[in-house]
Amino acid sequence: MDTDVIVVGAGPTGLMLACELALAGVRTRVLERRTEPQRDSRALSLHPRSVELMDQRGLLDRFLPLGRTVPGWHFAGLRTQLDFSGLDSRHGYTLFLAQARTEAILEERAHELGVQIMRGLETLAVSQDDDGVEVEVRGPDDGTGTMRARYAVGCDGGRSVVRREAGIDFPGTDETLTGMLGDFAVVDPGALDKARAHGVIVAPLEGGRTRFVHLDPERMRVPAREPVTLEEFRASLTRVCGSDCGVAEPRWLSRFGNATRLAESYRSGRILLAGDAAHIHFPAAGQGLNTGLQDAMNLGWKLAAVVNGWAPRGLLDSYDEERRPVGQSVTENTEVQTLLAELTLVGQYQRPAAALRKLLDQLLGMAEVNRRLAEQVSALGTVYPPVTPGADPLVGRRMPDVGLTAAGSEATRVYELLHPGRFVLLGLAGEPVDAGWGSRVEAVTVDKYDERADLDGVTEVLVRPDGHIAWATRTTDGGARIDDRVRALTAWAGTAS
Ligand SMILES: Cc1cc2nc3c(=O)[nH]c(=O)nc-3n(C[C@H](O)[C@H](O)[C@H](O)COP(=O)(O)OP(=O)(O)OC[C@H]3O[C@@H](n4cnc5c(N)ncnc54)[C@H](O)[C@@H]3O)c2cc1C
The missing domain is CATH 3.40.30.120 (Glutaredoxin)
Structure with missing residues (x-):
């Protein structure tokens, strides 16, 4: 076998994992069905723990110059921001950076480390036996073939074929609500403050483009699979904030939903899952990509230890034990945020929801409450349960950058x-x-x-x-x-x- 690990999916999770494996000397191959890297970016945020991870691998110089730092982030769109700047980190900020940039940096690094990234190969099936895994792929010319490796990791997103093939259940709830996203080359700058005041997320992107993200009570039950048109987007913005904000020349229009699911296990024998393949949720407070990077960081060295033959018993299982609870907590906090957003938009709940938001805003104004939530969303507060009873209180926490x-x-x-x-x-x-x-x-x-x-x-x-x-x-x-x-x-x- 000339490959130790096949990673399916060259999204942020798969690329990060491939870098971690290759850094530890593991022969790694990434299979990606897209022939070209993604141009459009769903995610725009690297939260503090993810920035720390890049620092821990000497990659900060590649990331920081390309992004913009902001000292905090929103929770459920509440007015009071989560304050990351007071957290115990050299990187108490969110790096505002398009997902496509993050992927490009990680792909460059993966190449440097000798990862073989094979584009235009769609994974169709995965099976395992005592010695390894077999992955069936289809190429751009529709020809099929198989590859073998010792392990396979599904980093192939929410509709993961690897998860299905491994027989891992993905329990949770179906989509009940959708939001709309649009990246526009032309907007009316004078209308943006008003849009923000009505709860529309407006963010500047590279190349002078502007991103709009919003929920519209009249369109929030439209299924995510239904394409968004410019006319719909304009009409929707006009309903929500009284103006279409002059949006024109869309570069990307998309609808996304709140289906929320968590894999019942992150491992089945020689097949593992990470990132959206293991957890999906509404993109509230920008946590999906970040959680995927952190999954990859947790899994990489453990899987490498197994491949390299020195892993102590149970090390690989600790990936599921440590990361599934994090996935659970992220899915729960996004459900809370989504519920709050939905209540705010549904007729009979609007008044009590406004009162609830006011109360939560006041609570977020309390330093201790703000810090607890900021630690969760930034992922700086992630603590893995100690294996040994009576362990020092530091065990499981992240090491500060002393x-x-x-x-x-x-x-x-x-x-x-x-x-x-x-x-x-x-x-x-x-x-x-x-x-x-x-x-x-x-x-x-x-x-x-x-x-x-x-x-x-x-x-x-x-x-x-x-x-x-x-x-x-x-x-x-x-x-x-x-x-x-x-x-x-x-x-x-x-x-x-
Ligand atoms: C509107 C929106 C905004 C968001 N904003 C944020 C944010 O600000 N911050 C944040 O942290 N997260 C955000 N997210 C979530 C984030 O985009 C995802 O969590 C992230 O992309 C997950 O990365 P991944 O690598 O696990 O999966 P993906 O990015 O989905 O990558 C999976 C890869 O696998 C490939 N693939 C799939 N199937 C196969 C197959 N059978 N064979 C070969 N290749 C395959 C795909 O082509 C893809 O390249 C947002 C999501 C949405 C919808």
Whole structure:
């Protein structure tokens, strides 16, 4: 077999996953049915945790110059914004960046890492046996063929063929409501504030285009599959905000719905799911692409560990255990937001819905409430349940990007140390740490580091390749610390090399 992993789908999730696998030396092939990259962008936001992930892989320089940062984001279109700027991150902002740009950067990186991206190949069927998977594809000339690999990952979006072929159920609710999206080359700039005041999302795009997104009570039951026309869009805007905003020369018109589903499992044997293939929901607060990138970051190193032969027992299953609850929570928060939007538009609920929005706005004005929701939407608050009872409270959290100086080295920071995608073991007690796990673990004896309350008294931390904390200890007993460290390393990074 010349391929270890076949990734189906070259959307943001598939490309991110392919980069993670290739970084770990896994022979990776991506199959994409489109012959050309996507030109139109559904998503426009990279929230703080996704920006951190790009920082952890040294990709920030490619992303930041292309986007625009905004210090917060909306929740359910409420007036009070979620404040990301006060969160505990160097990247307390949303990077406003078109999905097509994100995909182009990840594709460029995937090529650099040696990923084989095969466009114009549609996956028709996937099967598995004891040794691997077989993927049946159809090419642009309608010819079919099969490919083998050890594992397959479906990153093929909401209608995932891989999910269907793996027999993984996708329970949830069908679409009951749709919104409209339009990207226009020509608009009336004088009408935009009024449109915003009536709840229409108006966002500037590259090339002087402007995006409009809105819900129209008279059109919100039209099925997503029905195409949007310019006439419909103009009439709808006029109903919603009293003006058609001069929209003309549409570049893209689309209708999207609130079908909400979560895969019953993210894994069936040698077949795994990530991104929209595993969870779909209304695009409320811009979380779908972000969640997909974070799925990929969680799965990449674990699947690579299995392929490379050092994965401890249960490591690959922890992908479903850690990421499905996140998918569940995202689908739930989007359902809450969608319900609120819908109630605001339905005759008999309009008054109580307005009162509810007022109340929620007041609640969002409270720092603690705002912070909790901001942590959820930004994904900075994602904590994976610790495997060991009685673990340090840091375990499962994301490692903050602490600045440090290692013995005999230049000043650096944790996210720089994570660039190669390895475990990082930080000795914070000033005593030498030497992991003995070869290239899997970079052991760093820290001379000096930025002090933070949550690291007070911490003597060692083991950071996973995806930036979450696998293990931490506060013990000052050198012998006990070594025993504990060896147990933690064995549990996460397999037996010593
Ligand atoms: C209107 C709208 C606005 C949105 N805004 C945001 C936002 O601001 N922020 C955010 O985070 N998310 C947003 N989203 C959601 C986001 O676009 C998706 O969550 C994201 O695209 C999912 O990425 P993915 O790679 O998992 O799947 P996709 O982007 O759907 O990619 C799947 C890929 O697989 C390919 N494929 C499918 N089937 C096959 C097959 N059989 N064989 C080979 N290839 C196949 C497809 O061609 C595609 O390239 C928005 C969605 C909508 C509808």
